[in-house]
Amino acid sequence: MPAHLRAELGQLVDTVSSLSGMDFRRYQRSALLRRVLSTVEKEDAGSIAGLVSKVRADRECLQRLRAAMMLHVTSLFRDDCYYREVRKQIPFLATYPSSQLWVAACSTGPEVMSYRILLHEAGLAQRCRVYATDLSETALQQAQAGRFDEHLMPEYDHNYRQAGGQGRLTDYCFRVDGHWQFNAALLDNVVFGVHNLLTDASFNDFQFISCRNVTMYFDPQGQSHVHTLLHESLRPFGYLGLGLSESLLHSPHREDYRQLHPGEPLYRKIR
Numbered sequence: 001m002p003a004h005l006r007a008e009l010g011q012l013v014d015t016v017s018s019l020s021g022m023d024f025r026r027y028q029r030s031a032l033l034r035r036v037l038s039t040v041e042k043e044d045a046g047s048i049a050g051l052v053s054k055v056r057a058d059r060e061c062l063q064r065l066r067a068a069m070m071l072h073v074t075s076l077f078r079d080d081c082y083y084r085e086v087r088k089q090i091p092f093l094a095t096y097p098s099s100q101l102w103v104a105a106c107s108t109g110p111e112v113m114s115y116r117i118l119l120h121e122a123g124l125a126q127r128c129r130v131y132a133t134d135l136s137e138t139a140l141q142q143a144q145a146g147r148f149d150e151h152l153m154p155e156y157d158h159n160y161r162q163a164g165g166q167g168r169l170t171d172y173c174f175r176v177d178g179h180w181q182f183n184a185a186l187l188d189n190v191v192f193g194v195h196n197l198l199t200d201a202s203f204n205d206f207q208f209i210s211c212r213n214v215t216m217y218f219d220p221q222g223q224s225h226v227h228t229l230l231h232e233s234l235r236p237f238g239y240l241g242l243g244l245s246e247s248l249l250h251s252p253h254r255e256d257y258r259q260l261h262p263g264e265p266l267y268r269k270i271r
């Protein structure tokens, strides 16, 4: 990245941090740059320096920039091969009288509902509490509402079947006013809360942690920090699920995990 762009981006990150308390210093600069440049264009700011002036003067512009810097792309049963593997392993939770699963960086919720459906189909929905966290309050509000747009049904239904779904997706949701609403029972035993993986502490210990498609946005130091937090929060013999483009490369604790299948980002903590 050219030095002047790096400097301007650094200035923008500092400005966003001082105005909103949201710290993007540990995010990969190249990915951040793409999103910032697209905001420069949308906001007609001319340059990153122009965007710095705009966010200082306009609170709504700051909110839009923050939203653009945090990508919320997600899906139900995203990466069906991953969920087929999780489905095989999840009966392990039945060995505990009660258990806890953390979906970190859960975005707008489909990942949470994927686990809730798997737990329901394994007969564990009542015995396993799910903690669903994200940095973004807006994303969490959507997650809590437990609904999705009508046009997403064919994709979600396909993913559910590919992931070994035992029933029909429509068994878990109903149609209302142009969207699908998950059954309230599926959201029972789910606790939602704001949590920043880069700055907040461990808040519980878990038999299963899903932290998918978020560490890839952090620089190596940020990834190392998050992996230490996940390691501290995961019980011995617990499971850690990452995204398909993520790995334990920057984890100081990678020796403490065993990958269940080569190429599959599901790990078991072995010590």
Ligand SMILES: C[S@@+](CC[C@H](N)C(=O)[O-])C[C@H]1O[C@@H](n2cnc3c(N)ncnc32)[C@H](O)[C@@H]1O
Pocket: 070, 071, 072, 073, 074, 075, 078, 104, 105, 106, 107, 108, 111, 133, 134, 135, 136, 139, 195, 196, 197, 198, 211, 212, 213, 214, 243
């Ligand atoms: C691409 S989405 C991934 C969603 C979901 N985990 C999945 O795999 O479908 C990334 C999510 O990470 C969240 N995020 C970004 N930085 C975070 C941080 N420091 N702590 C917690 N969540 C963060 C964003 O708000 C966004 O919802």
